[in-house]
Amino acid sequence: MSTDSHSAHGHEHHFAHHFRSAEHEYLTSKEGIWLFMVTEILMFGGLFVGYSIFHNIYPEMFAEGAKSLDWKMGFTNTLVLIFSSLTMALGIYFLQKNQAKKAAMSLAITILCGAIFMVIKYFEYTHKFHLGLFPGRFLDVAKVGAQHANLGMYFGFYYCMTGLHGIHVLLGMGLISWVLFRTVRGDFNSNYYTAVEGVGIFWHIVDLIWIFLFPLLYLVG
Amino acid sequence: MANAAAHGSDKNYLNETSGIWSWLTTLDHKRIGIMYFVTVMFFFLLGGIMALLIRLELMTPGPTIMTADTYNQVMTYHGAIMVFMVIIPGIPAILGNFFLPIHIGAKDVAFPKLNLLSWYCLMAGALLAFSTLFTHKIDTGWTFYTPYSIKTGTSVVTMVIAAFIMGMSSILTGLNFIATVHKLRAPGMTMYRIPLFVWALYSTAILQVLATPVLGITLLLLTMERTFGVGIFDPALGGDPVLFQHFFWFYSHPAVYIMILPAMGIVSEVIATFSRKTIFGYTAIAYSSLGIAGVSFFVWGHHMFVSGQSATAGILFSFITMLVGVPTAIKMFNWIATMYKGSVQMQSPMLFALGFLFLFAIGGVTGIMLAVLPIDVHFHDTYFVVAHFHYVMVGGTLMAIMGGFYYWFPKMFGKMYNEVTARLSFVFIFIGFNVTFFPQFVLGAMGMPRRYFDYIPAYHSLNAISTVGSWLIATGFLIGLYTIINGLTKGEKAPMNPWGGKTLEWTTASPPPHFNFDVEPVITAGPYEYR
Numbered sequence: 180m181s182t183d184s185h186s187a188h189g190h191e192h193h194f195a196h197h198f199r200s201a202e203h204e205y206l207t208s209k210e211g212i213w214l215f216m217v218t219e220i221l222m223f224g225g226l227f228v229g230y231s232i233f234h235n236i237y238p239e240m241f242a243e244g245a246k247s248l249d250w251k252m253g254f255t256n257t258l259v260l261i262f263s264s265l266t267m268a269l270g271i272y273f274l275q276k277n278q279a280k281k282a283a284m285s286l287a288i289t290i291l292c293g294a295i296f297m298v299i300k301y302f303e304y305t306h307k308f309h310l311g312l313f314p315g316r317f318l319d320v321a322k323v324g325a326q327h328a329n330l331g332m333y334f335g336f337y338y339c340m341t342g343l344h345g346i347h348v349l350l351g352m353g354l355i356s357w358v359l360f361r362t363v364r365g366d367f368n369s370n371y372y373t374a375v376e377g378v379g380i381f382w383h384i385v386d387l388i389w390i391f392l393f394p395l396l397y398l399v400g
Numbered sequence: 401m402a403n404a405a406a407h408g409s410d411k412n413y414l415n416e417t418s419g420i421w422s423w424l425t426t427l428d429h430k431r432i433g434i435m436y437f438v439t440v441m442f443f444f445l446l447g448g449i450m451a452l453l454i455r456l457e458l459m460t461p462g463p464t465i466m467t468a469d470t471y472n473q474v475m476t477y478h479g480a481i482m483v484f485m486v487i488i489p490g491i492p493a494i495l496g497n498f499f500l501p502i503h504i505g506a507k508d509v510a511f512p513k514l515n516l517l518s519w520y521c522l523m524a525g526a527l528l529a530f531s532t533l534f535t536h537k538i539d540t541g542w543t544f545y546t547p548y549s550i551k552t553g554t555s556v557v558t559m560v561i562a563a564f565i566m567g568m569s570s571i572l573t574g575l576n577f578i579a580t581v582h583k584l585r586a587p588g589m590t591m592y593r594i595p596l597f598v599w600a601l602y603s604t605a606i607l608q609v610l611a612t613p614v615l616g617i618t619l620l621l622l623t624m625e626r627t628f629g630v631g632i633f634d635p636a637l638g639g640d641p642v643l644f645q646h647f648f649w650f651y652s653h654p655a656v657y658i659m660i661l662p663a664m665g666i667v668s669e670v671i672a673t674f675s676r677k678t679i680f681g682y683t684a685i686a687y688s689s690l691g692i693a694g695v696s697f698f699v700w701g702h703h704m705f706v707s708g709q710s711a712t713a714g715i716l717f718s719f720i721t722m723l724v725g726v727p728t729a730i731k732m733f734n735w736i737a738t739m740y741k742g743s744v745q746m747q748s749p750m751l752f753a754l755g756f757l758f759l760f761a762i763g764g765v766t767g768i769m770l771a772v773l774p775i776d777v778h779f780h781d782t783y784f785v786v787a788h789f790h791y792v793m794v795g796g797t798l799m800a801i802m803g804g805f806y807y808w809f810p811k812m813f814g815k816m817y818n819e820v821t822a823r824l825s826f827v828f829i830f831i832g833f834n835v836t837f838f839p840q841f842v843l844g845a846m847g848m849p850r851r852y853f854d855y856i857p858a859y860h861s862l863n864a865i866s867t868v869g870s871w872l873i874a875t876g877f878l879i880g881l882y883t884i885i886n887g888l889t890k891g892e893k894a895p896m897n898p899w900g901g902k903t904l905e906w907t908t909a910s911p912p913p914h915f916n917f918d919v920e921p922v923i924t925a926g927p928y929e930y931r
Contacts, residue, residue: 196915210579214579217609221614222617223617224614224617225614225616228647233632233638314624314629315625315629316637329637331629331630332637335637338630
């Protein structure tokens, strides 16, 4: 994309040709990110609607399913993600202060938190598989000793919701790696950090969705 | 206003750079619009051929040219192609991409790279969808209703993922347009000075952003259901197959307004220009677009009047569905009021706009009929419904697309088309359309069910008339294709403003320069300052 080259004093950002100023470009990008987040929330919204419908129909089944989840692992993951949201925000804060090194460190810790989250998730999943707690028709009600014949549906929701969320965590880790790389390269400074902020908003939304998933799946019932 | 020709530069977006690679990597919204133009027209050709095959099969009772299985497949692909690859991307992606930034005096859309990405998403989705033609052709109909879509041994998962990717394309276009309208308007271009086409695209974009993700999760759940048997839609596992219909129509009903709102935008432009009159009720037309978009989210239940939902829900959905008629009628009356005492000129774009008014009125009125709960119970899944939605989608959207092509053709390519063949294409499409689909209202009222491969001999003559009509439509579109190709190769050089239009695109060169305007326009008045 062609850019208007303004005087390259210090950290002046070269904004794209169709914007009036760097500020104009920044505000537009931010609106774009937020609009995209609306679509993310609506997509998960479909799952939440399905959850609430079937939770109303089969409250005991959902309670039984929730009992077989390890709330301690889920809670640890919640803490990990909340902490990663903090380090993500710190990354942006340090860039605003032109402290690229500290920013890179914060972003790296954020990625690490994402990885810890996924490792814990991996242990949770493999443990469920080991116990035979598979989704839907793959769950053997007799072998698991389930009270409710439809317990497989609870795990259908569990794997769909946490799985889609997990894919978002992986995507987020990839995106943060990309802005980390660019931070180290020196692309960002107090005048231009739009990409980091955009990725940050994505990461916060992913965390926020987990904060809804955790009580709904692990605690309710 | 800026006049590129006066500056002596003959560089424009078409010859700025050359080579196929410069097109495939372009970030210019006008070129991306042209790329959509070529690809969507190709899909339209494919879908159209399938439509002709369907009609040919239904010309006589009993097997005519294909087996029942093939018929189900052809019908599914016809629907899926026309909905996901032609009518939904059609106007926003082709004409919207090209003219929305120009209409508001911007140099480009807000996110040019995203714009290109959304074209690639559509292409990837389309390729994936067509790949199923070489494996197990799907036969579910474009709605993928459960439980059949879970049980059938065809490539449902591939097709559904293709639709998901194409939905992504739609979302990206939508959010790009919203950000563009909010942030990139030229100085003086207030929201109440943007052309009505932009208002229509803006309302459409809101629908694209708010409705499409719900389709996304619905299709993902269907994929999960097929691969992992999660049980959400499977009654044997405690699920509910009708929930799929609720989710599906929560998107797909607003989606029918994604299809029709941009068409209404084109009609507003064309009628104002060819009546030489300030549009009547600008704000009413603008707000009615938003009104239709808003109401569209609360009417999905009318697709499920006979699915066993509660009577209360049926009555509520029936009432809310009828509400859509209010903003729609506001538009119709305003267009007619605009023509009243105007200097109406019957050029081909105006003919298509009038064709739109006529056909869409029939489509709309029969829509109100179907919204009435007891009438729908009678007409449900008959050819009456088929005729209704073809009157809306084909009679509405495709008429407007053709009108829009002719209206903006001189601006897009800098050449004039042959007015005589353009009018001829209108005559064939308009007459052919009515010959094809009007008998289907009667067939539906007589009780012929939709989607069926065969029918009793009593329905024969009307089906035969309908099939002959489909050949007339095909002739009309072929003449239209000839007009476009002939105009591109042999057309005279177009002036800057052949129709005497007042919106911004007519103040720049034909075809427009790379950055749309040589001097950023400053807007001091509304879009249709005729008299």
